Amino acid sequence: MTRLLTMDAPDERNRLDAMAQGVIGKPLDRPDGPAKTTGTAKYAAEYNIPGCVEGVLVTAAISKGRVASIDDSSVMSMPGVIAVIADERMTARSAQGGAGKSPVRQIDRVEYWGQPVALVVAESFEQARDAAKHLRIEYQADEDAIVDQHDADAPVEPYGDPVVQGDLGHVMKQAAFAVDVTYTTECHNSAPMEPHASIAEWDGDKLTVHTSLQMIKYNVKEMADALGLSTEKVRLLSPYVGGGFGSKLGVSVEGAAAAVAAIKLKRPVRVVLLRQQVFQCVMRRSETTQRLRLAADKDGRLIGFGHEAKVSNLPDEDFAEPVTQASEFLYPGKNRTLRVDLARIHLVTAGSVRAPGEAVGMQCLESAMDELANQIGIDPVELRLRNIPERHPSKDIPYSSRKLAECLRDGAKRFGWSADRKPAQLRDGEWWIGTGMATACRVHNLNEAQARVTLRADGTAEVASDMTDIGTGTYAVLSQIAGEMLGLDIKDVSVKLGDSNFPPGAGSGGSWGAPSTGSAVFVACEAIRAELAKRLGCTETELTLRDGFATAGNRRVALTDVLSGDHFEEVGHFKAGKITDAFSAAMYGAFFAEVGVNAYTGEVRVRRFQGTFGFGRPLNAKTATSQCMGGMVWGIGSALTEDLVFDKRNGHIVNPDLAEYHLPVNLDVPKLDVVLLDERDPAASPLQAKGVGELGICGAAGAICNAIYHASGVRVRSYPITPDKVLAELPEP
């Protein structure tokens, strides 16, 4: 049976708090942990399939134009080479997952440097890679390729509907305090540890692909579309995913290439992207230019708010980095201008990377807020506290549960925040020392989801959904929801994920995975509880389930006895209905950082980093804390090192690997202090939970930027804040 719950109004029942098992929210270990740490969890490329051959992609060496010819004879006589495949079906670009448009392109058109143009298949990976290097390709390059969004000739169009209220220009002139600053951020790569990988094989007339993707229900459709198959003929398997961070939202280039090769060769084909190809041909986060205009009255209350961004993407892509997403509701200001302009350039697809929108939008906004606080001469924490709007400033709707003020106050106290903001006052040897803070904010998204829950006759349960666990803790969290609802220890709940044969979950994206798929599990469990209650002659709410026993009134019966050989299977189907438009729902937090700025070299070291977060009910305190830590690590990278560098002549990436694209490593990261506030948000989901996956990055870099200013008096408005930029402005050591 399928039970549908459409959420149109807040769910004030807070059912999970009424349950008896006591596993929800607990910092339990991941059930998938042992398999991952002992190497028995199989990732996409790790299946040994008899007869499997290896494909390596060949990528374009021009930024725009066409492939004039591919000379197969240049490699066909090389050892082990089986085929050179250039087929339009394999030109699937990394779709955005759910974009709903067929990712098929014309094979001979090249739109960016690094675009896949052919696949070389050989008996071994080494042979395929060698042959891929030797494949002779002739190009006809267009002369007019623009690869830089700052190029004056780059076409620019508005993206979406700008928000224009009142007269921002006017209040900027009249206000007691006004900041008008422009910040920039560079392109980023998602940089998942596991490169994109697929093994495609035929099983009768069905294609099975072992792959590494975030959003299976959409990916099945994308793959079927790319190949011209019906969705029933395609099965995708992604039980373990070694990180995605947006780059695996849509089917990526290697999956379609492996599938096309498997069709043509009638053999299983494995294609694993080289690390350089993960950078070159999957996707990037757009670079951004952000003008921030903040106008405040004499008390520091915002009366004008402007956030205008320019981002880029390929000419025919739908996505634009939603830079102003949190700016729409975080701060007040009747006079508002929010807009995103999109430059059309020939660089690898711009897509969702680790909290699209807020990650880069908040870090610039929060630095501008620091500049405003300094101009006014008030504590930046106080500035934020004075600017928490009563209602959504444009839509005039209420906020759902919002613990921003608590995060700011509790975080400041825990960190030992000092309101004395005079810069360049404190030295520790050759290091200038300073502190900075920023607000964290990320919209709460929900996505339709289904999950099947089976309560077996032996009193154990199974949860199944095509939902993925991309390192986020889905296995743990779903087992806890089912365990709590059905009164089972989580070792008696098995969770099966990442198989397109299972009911369609929410997928992992936009931080919606746990609240959405978790709600589907919750709905299925409520249905099973109702069945159990019926057998016990009580109502579902009168039923207490704990440790494998059902209690109703004065009777306590083992679940196995209630079931007496039967099992219950229910599919929970969760949809966000009117609730989405009725409330402004978001996750909030506050970051506090202490940095050292080297007085001689401009090097920045983060010495302390604290984050306090409120995101509704934490479903698992350990995995949620880890998510926040991961976000803060990304924040350090975004603040100080991450910079995808393109050759301005042709868009070739010059640092396409983890040696040259600098993600923070252990030595860059101090001990992170994460605090989760206990919160319930009845408008967020039936679990009273929101998402947490991306919250820890949203604003984090701003706290570091602000701390650099406080330490040294240097305000760098171009991220990443590398030593050269700091050094140029440093005071005499």
Ligand code: MOS
């Ligand atoms: Mo996320 S960047 O929506 O996977």
